[in-house]
Structure formats: C-alpha cells, structure tokens
Amino acid sequence: MAKDIIHNAVRNALIKDGWTITHDPYTIEYKDEFLYADLAAEHPIAAERGQLKIIVEVKSFVGHSVMQDFKLALGQYHIYLSLLKITAPEYKLYMAISDVVYSAGFQRPTIQLIVQQDILPMIIINLESEEIVRWIN
Secondary structure, three states, rough: OOOOHHHHHHHHHHHHHOOEEEOOEEEEEOOOOOEEEEEEEEOOOOOOOOOOEEEEEEEEOOOOHHHHHHHHHHHHHHHHHHHHHHOOOOEEEEEEEEEEHHOOOOOOOHHHHHHHHOOOEEEEOOOOOOEEEEOOO
C-alpha cells in the first residue's frame, strides 16, 4: 500500500503534539473487506475520561483538480466513517491536509460549504515544521 506523500509529516506532527501512533496503517475489517486508513493514534486526556483515539486519513491533494481530489477524499472518508461506526466506534476519524492546500484549495466556497455541512473533522499540518496548525472539529 502506497503512503501519501505527506504521510510522514502528518505522523511526525501528531507525535510532536503528544499523540502515540498505534497503527500505521490502521486496518478496517468488515466481513470480507479490508480497507486501510493511514494512521491511528491515541492521546491521554483527563484520567476519568481515559484515552482519546483518532484515525487519520492523510490527503495531499496533488491532482489536477482540487475539487476532483476532494470528491474522492470525501467518498473515502464516508466509507471509512460508516465502517468505523460498526467496527471501532471508540475512534474519531479525521482527514489531514497541509496548510498550503487548506489555504489555497479549501477556501473555495463550494468546498467550504461541503466541509461545514458535512461536519468534516480535519487536521491542518505545516509540512515544513511538521506541526499541527489547526484542528477543525
């Protein structure tokens, strides 16, 4: 399975932010299907609440059309989300993208509308510093 070109930067940013990578990749298994999300991580939070667990699908959006890449990524996100609700409901699914892609492509009104209506959790990463610059929940 090929890793996205920003995979390592996202992984490093999560680690810098205090996350422990538990799976790279995370296998989503449902009946006879096996799908592979990029990363799973956990972060200790208040003792009475245990661990916060996330699965992160990494997307670089390097195709010829941001909208085409977004359509494919959103479809993949929804497939994973549907299966995770059944197989691993303790995880929250995020899409990780670079801050450059977010600033340039995700400010388009059509994409903003879909992100807001669809309630798409995202992690925005600075690729140079390998740091999380924004969480969108």
